[in-house]
């Protein structure tokens with residue numbers, strides 16, 4: 292007897308019972324029923340190599356026994372009391388985060404989603420500076436609440452018809468399609484310099500914070516040029532504004548460093564983390580220096596934030612990343628993947644750009660006039676799925692093939708995906 296309802300029944304129920312804002316990938320989507328490390332399995336038992344990791348969540352692999360066994364033990368012992376009572380996992384996790392995060396980041400507030408972590412980080416910046424003016428980057432994405440959506444610079448994700456005021460957007464550091472029509476390094480980081488121009492001309496001069504992803508994920512894996520964040524930080528320091536780095540998508544070894552901002556040699560004032568911290572268990576946090584965090588003295592608590600099971604998952608994730616040297620694997624396999632994609636781009640000019648750090652890699656699909664080739668990308672992704680490879684998609688033009696696989700992916704896996712891609716592109 293069939294144990295599962297099947298893909299079509301899921302779609303039918305989704306239409307009837309789920310709000311229509313929630314779309315899904317693929318014309319013929321599989322129903323996934325099982326995952327183990329870098330693989331997913333559908334109702335028919337077909338195996339897929341997961342190259343998207345549940346959107347940068349499953350850094351340590353699906354249902355990783357070294358992680359879930361600790362969670363199972365915890366769930367059978369004490370699942371929840373709320374951290375208004377004393378339990379120890381969340382303070383141990385906060386201590387570990389203080390150790391692995393850059394600079395003087397020390398005190399954490401635990402919540403459950405990336406959106407919530409960013410909302411909290413923005414509140415903390417406002418409490419500390421006394422300002423509620425913010426700067427964000429065009430094409431950045433920070434969440435679905437009123438404020439985080441208002442700070443999101445991608446039209447597709449800005450549903451709120453009445454966004455919050457006091458927000459300005461700076462040009463994104465997207466060298467492949469420079470919004471200022473300049474070239475690095477002759478541009479002298481004009482996109483960063485514009486932050487000062489914005490503070491001087493479009494704000495009261497007192498700004499709470501600039502929020503940015505260290506690598507823009509939804510924008511299409513946009514990696515800022517070296518020096519960008521340093522220049523931005525200098526400008527913010529000059530005006531007493533804080534730098535909030537959103538590591539929701541980039542954190543926990545994905546970029547080849549524990550946090551992607553470490554690739555840019557800059558210490559944020561506040562950092563938000565989520566997704567991979569729980570490897571599938573809902574947990575997020577914002578973390579700041581003691582000096583800034585200690586201004587948050589009025590009551591604040593999140594019912595499920597840092598509960599015993601989520602916190603044990605976070606501790607197990609950090610232990611696994613260190614024990615199995617996932618930063619090194621992300622760096623090596625990422626290089627292998629990008630080298631292979633660059634070779635494919637020489638054969639197939641539809642791949643206009645290959646970029647990324649570690650296992651956060653994008654291949655931008657273009658037509659000969661550089662316009663986004665999103666339909667062709669959809670065809671390639673569908674075909675790759677049929678061949679057993681799940682690859683993501685993002686970019687403002689929905690034309691960037693996104694690789695954010697579990698960081699346990701092997702050299703042979705990367706060769707397999709590159710070989711399959713070669714065959715599919717050849718047929719296009």
Ligand SMILES: Cc1ncc(COP(=O)(O)O)c(C=O)c1O
Pocket residue numbers: 346403404405406407409432433434435504508509537538539540565566
């Ligand atoms: C960079 C970034 N920030 C924030 C969010 C929101 O996180 P969540 O969906 O967990 O609320 C996302 C989600 O994809 C994200 O990519």
